Amino acid sequence: MQETPARTGKQPDSARQLIERARHILAHEQRSGHQDNVVKPGGIEAFIERWATQMRAARDRGEIAAPPAGASGRFPEVAILHLLTGYRALDPMQRAAKIRAALALLDAFDTPNASAAVRPSRPATTPTSGPRPSREAPRFGQPANSHTTRRPADSAPEDDWPLAKPLPKPPVLPAERPRPAMPPREPRPEDAYLLQAAVTAVPGVGATQETRLARLGIQTVRDLLFDFPREHHDYSTLQKIGQLPFDQVSTTLGLIWEVENKRTKNGRTRTVARVSDETGAVYATWFNQPYLLKQLPRGAHIVMTGTKQRFGNRVEFAVKSHELPEQGDLINTGRLVPVYALTEGLSPKVMRRFTKWVVDRCAPFVPEHLPPEVRSRTKLMPLPDAVAEMHYPQNGDLLAEARRRLAFDELFLIQLGMLTRRANWKEGPPAPAMPVPESLLFADAPTEEPVAANNPGGGLWPLTASCFETTLPFALTGAQKRTIREILADMRKMQPMSRLLQGDVGSGKTVVAAAALLAAAANGYQGALLAPTEILAEQHYRGLSALLAPFGLHVVLLTGSQRAKERNAARDALANGQAAVAVGTHALIQEGVSFAKLGLAVVDEQHRFGVAQRDALRQKGYNPHMLVMTATPIPRTLALTLYGDLDVSVLDEMPAGRQPIITRWRSGTQRQEAYRLVAQEVAEGRQAYIICPLVEESETLEAKAATQEYERLRTQVFPDLRLGLVHGQMRPTEKDRVMRAFRDGEVDILVATSVVEVGVDVPNATVMLIEDADRFGLSQLHQFRGRVGRGAHQSYCYLLSQEAGMAARERLAVLEQTSDGFALADADLRLRGPGDFFGTRQSGLPELKVATMADTPLLALARETAEWLWQRDPYLRALEHAPLRERVFLFWHNFAAH
Numbered sequence: 001m002q003e004t005p006a007r008t009g010k011q012p013d014s015a016r017q018l019i020e021r022a023r024h025i026l027a028h029e030q031r032s033g034h035q036d037n038v039v040k041p042g043g044i045e046a047f048i049e050r051w052a053t054q055m056r057a058a059r060d061r062g063e064i065a066a067p068p069a070g071a072s073g074r075f076p077e078v079a080i081l082h083l084l085t086g087y088r089a090l091d092p093m094q095r096a097a098k099i100r101a102a103l104a105l106l107d108a109f110d111t112p113n114a115s116a117a118v119r120p121s122r123p124a125t126t127p128t129s130g131p132r133p134s135r136e137a138p139r140f141g142q143p144a145n146s147h148t149t150r151r152p153a154d155s156a157p158e159d160d161w162p163l164a165k166p167l168p169k170p171p172v173l174p175a176e177r178p179r180p181a182m183p184p185r186e187p188r189p190e191d192a193y194l195l196q197a198a199v200t201a202v203p204g205v206g207a208t209q210e211t212r213l214a215r216l217g218i219q220t221v222r223d224l225l226f227d228f229p230r231e232h233h234d235y236s237t238l239q240k241i242g243q244l245p246f247d248q249v250s251t252t253l254g255l256i257w258e259v260e261n262k263r264t265k266n267g268r269t270r271t272v273a274r275v276s277d278e279t280g281a282v283y284a285t286w287f288n289q290p291y292l293l294k295q296l297p298r299g300a301h302i303v304m305t306g307t308k309q310r311f312g313n314r315v316e317f318a319v320k321s322h323e324l325p326e327q328g329d330l331i332n333t334g335r336l337v338p339v340y341a342l343t344e345g346l347s348p349k350v351m352r353r354f355t356k357w358v359v360d361r362c363a364p365f366v367p368e369h370l371p372p373e374v375r376s377r378t379k380l381m382p383l384p385d386a387v388a389e390m391h392y393p394q395n396g397d398l399l400a401e402a403r404r405r406l407a408f409d410e411l412f413l414i415q416l417g418m419l420t421r422r423a424n425w426k427e428g429p430p431a432p433a434m435p436v437p438e439s440l441l442f443a444d445a446p447t448e449e450p451v452a453a454n455n456p457g458g459g460l461w462p463l464t465a466s467c468f469e470t471t472l473p474f475a476l477t478g479a480q481k482r483t484i485r486e487i488l489a490d491m492r493k494m495q496p497m498s499r500l501l502q503g504d505v506g507s508g509k510t511v512v513a514a515a516a517l518l519a520a521a522a523n524g525y526q527g528a529l530l531a532p533t534e535i536l537a538e539q540h541y542r543g544l545s546a547l548l549a550p551f552g553l554h555v556v557l558l559t560g561s562q563r564a565k566e567r568n569a570a571r572d573a574l575a576n577g578q579a580a581v582a583v584g585t586h587a588l589i590q591e592g593v594s595f596a597k598l599g600l601a602v603v604d605e606q607h608r609f610g611v612a613q614r615d616a617l618r619q620k621g622y623n624p625h626m627l628v629m630t631a632t633p634i635p636r637t638l639a640l641t642l643y644g645d646l647d648v649s650v651l652d653e654m655p656a657g658r659q660p661i662i663t664r665w666r667s668g669t670q671r672q673e674a675y676r677l678v679a680q681e682v683a684e685g686r687q688a689y690i691i692c693p694l695v696e697e698s699e700t701l702e703a704k705a706a707t708q709e710y711e712r713l714r715t716q717v718f719p720d721l722r723l724g725l726v727h728g729q730m731r732p733t734e735k736d737r738v739m740r741a742f743r744d745g746e747v748d749i750l751v752a753t754s755v756v757e758v759g760v761d762v763p764n765a766t767v768m769l770i771e772d773a774d775r776f777g778l779s780q781l782h783q784f785r786g787r788v789g790r791g792a793h794q795s796y797c798y799l800l801s802q803e804a805g806m807a808a809r810e811r812l813a814v815l816e817q818t819s820d821g822f823a824l825a826d827a828d829l830r831l832r833g834p835g836d837f838f839g840t841r842q843s844g845l846p847e848l849k850v851a852t853m854a855d856t857p858l859l860a861l862a863r864e865t866a867e868w869l870w871q872r873d874p875y876l877r878a879l880e881h882a883p884l885r886e887r888v889f890l891f892w893h894n895f896a897a898h
């Protein structure tokens with residue numbers, strides 16, 4: 001190639017022309033494999049010498065406005081001259097490095113203050129179009145390809161340098177490859193159809209793969225697109241070949257110099273390629289893939305992930321996955337590589353090929369269901385981008401943003417569904433308004449007109465006392481009073497109450513429920529209390545009977561195991577209005593029970609009841625007020641999400657005079673100390689619980705382990721005491737039988753598994769001994785502990801753990817010091833996430849794929865945004881909200897089906 005004739009003209013070249021020419025020459029040198037054939041005679045070295053002289057002249061003429069001296073303190077042209085001096089003597093890899101550096105230095109002339117004088121415009125060879133968030137800086141080791149200028153390939157000189165043909169256009173690696181801008185065309189109807197099409201629409205998916213994908217729950221193209229990877233392997237950091245670490249998975253980029261197949265001693269084929277960059281060379285190896293010989297062309301760039309290993313005196317790079325960037329996007333290496341859930345016969349590579357296709361073809365056409373005003377409020381990534389980034393992220397930041405967007409969607413749909421349910425409920429048929437004067441409940445309330453005057457219709461039952469609080473053996477706590485007032489305010493309205501009452505174990509929820517039931521009865525309405533187990537129902541039955549007896553109110557019990565005679569009597573009393581309150585298990589809602597006038601439904605231990613049961617009660621032909629009680633302390637944000645359709649009251653104050661439970665953490669070797677205490681307490685007439693080690697594998701195994709432990713304790717440790725066993729595999733009637741025996745003092749020590757929530761009030765029990773305590777969540781331990789300390793006697797909780805590590809010790813120490821269930825729940829949420837005290841399935845919520853309940857800020861954002869939107873357009877009836885409404889419907893519909 002000849003230098004341009006301008007060199008010899010009278011007018012000296014302008015600085016801009018000079019820089020452009022250097023760029024041109026160096027890029028050409030790069031493209032043609034650094035053979036130093038580009039400039040004749042004298043090669044690159046001679047050219048750059050002349051060029052530097054001309055540049056100095058241009059600088060003297062003042063054409064280079066501000067001298068951008070580099071880090072070395074030199075002018076760039078001088079630095080380039082230094083760099084390329086001795087170029088001819090270098091080997092091609094070293095040359096490549098020098099050229100790359102020189103091209104980078106040429107860019108120094110493009111600094112803002114220089115460019116005006118030197119180069120008004122620079123060819124846009126690397127479009128960084130679009131409003132996408134910042135991309136990562138190019139990683140080192142990547143070819144400096146952005147300076148390439150186009151040039152007919154046939155003008156490249158040829159010789160016998162190892163590369164047989166001119167190098168192809170250098171590859172663009174993912175970190176710097178702009179994702180193709182949103183498709184240049186408007187979405188077409190067929191794009192939407194493609195999303196709905198069977199997955200066989202994806203090239204390569206035939207009947208066999210279709211079956212395999214179906215096993216993963218993937219049937220349509222949309223399913224595949226929304227089947228997000230479990231995680232990503234970070235193969236995006238390209239390391240220089242000279243710096244590849246031994247025995248560690250790493251990724252590198254190099255040029256293939258030669259490839260050959262070899263035979264190993266045991267008859268396998270080993271494909272060996274010599275791959276190098278400017279820092280060194282390595283032998284890359286593959287086993288038993290002889291066909292690779294044809295697929296790895298000399299002179300091509302290769303990105304490969306593998307492990308550098310030493311075999312005797314040989315060093316090899318055992319390749320795990322590789323790709324030739326010139327041949328298309330990197331999918332399996334050189335990037336954040338998606339890792340999908342797979343099934344037999346479906347390999348990671350094949351799966352990636354499928355997902356890559358759907359992402360490229362379909363992601364841009366995923367309809368955005370978030371209305372623009374929501375998008376702009378939340379500053380979330382558009383859905384098409386988020387879907388694409390979830391699979392093939394350009395970098396970690398964008399992946400995080402994509403995840404945030406999709407997690408938001410889930411939480412947002414939950415919130416909108418809750419708001420819909422709540423609105424339906426509140427705007428449905430009216431509930432009976434039940435006004436009561438405060439004086440009926442509180443001793444210190446100003447006396448108002450008697451109930452009857454307030455309630456001209458008259459109750460079914462004449463009340464035989466006039467003030468609830470004065471009938472109690474204690475004064476109500478402040479929290480109880482506040483909560484009762486909140487409930488009464490709800491019940492006064494014709495809008496059905498839908499309230500959650502949260503209160504730690506022992507905080508006195510039963511009294512609050514009794515107050516609400518009394519208010520209903522005063523208005524002539526019946527109440528029902530639903531409990532999760534028979535024994536709890538019995539307990540409530542006795543408790544409520546005692547609390548309501550002073551008012552002459554008749555309470556009945558309804559359970560599945562009752563004798564027919566009792567059950568029929570209870571049913572009759574409810575149907576003819578003789579009974580004011582019914583307490584029972586599912587039997588209350590399942591069997592043909594009818595109420596004369598149901599006005600209030602109370603559900604205890606809400607998390608055991610699904611949404612369906614709650615609704616069943618509501619739908620028993622009545623539209624009662626609803627009070628839901630739970631002892632599981634749920635941090636507020638989480639409660640708002642799980643029970644977004646409920647108002648929340650909190651009993652955050654314990655009745656005075658409780659003796660704190662002495663909690664002790666002990667290693668397993670100190671078990672004898674705990675046993676001695678158990679024996680001692682039993683000798684004094686008290687009772688004890690022993691919670692068996694947690695067996696996470698299955699309930700069956702846990703039951704088995706508990707049975708063994710029970711036998712050991714019964715025969716070897718406490719042979720003289722009466723022991724009982726309850727576990728999750730027992731029939732409910734059997735469980736209840738043992739629990740009753742314990743309650744009635746016929747059993748001294750109750751051995752139980754974790755699945756049995758011993759939610760029973762046995763005031764005589766004073767010791768709670770928990771094996772393997774470090775494996776339980778704090779909230780759960782707190783629940784166990786709440787089973788003791790319910791009576792007048794000092795109580796103890798022993799936390800045994802075999803060899804708890806530091807973290808476990810710390811957690812157990814928290815429990816030793818705190819008896820505040822909410823603080824413990826918060827700690828749990830922070831330390832272990834919500835799953836530990838609240839499985840999603842139990843919570844009655846749609847399954848989350850991306851979001852986690854621990855993401856408090858995002859939860860809050862979703863809730864806030866949902867309420868904001870709902871206020872502007874309740875039920876999302878506006879046309880522009882139709883796509884969102886549809887998604888809410890589908891999301892909840894799919895869930896309700898289970």
Ligand code: ADP
Nearest residue numbers: 474475476477503505506507508509510511655
């Ligand atoms: P929870 O159901 O919230 O765990 P309970 O309603 O069973 O608690 O009450 C626990 C115990 O505390 C019961 O024996 C109850 O009589 C007693 N109790 C309730 N409220 C008070 C109060 N204000 N002062 C003293 N004791 C109370």
Ligand code: MG
Nearest residue numbers: 506509510631
């Ligand atoms: Mg209770």
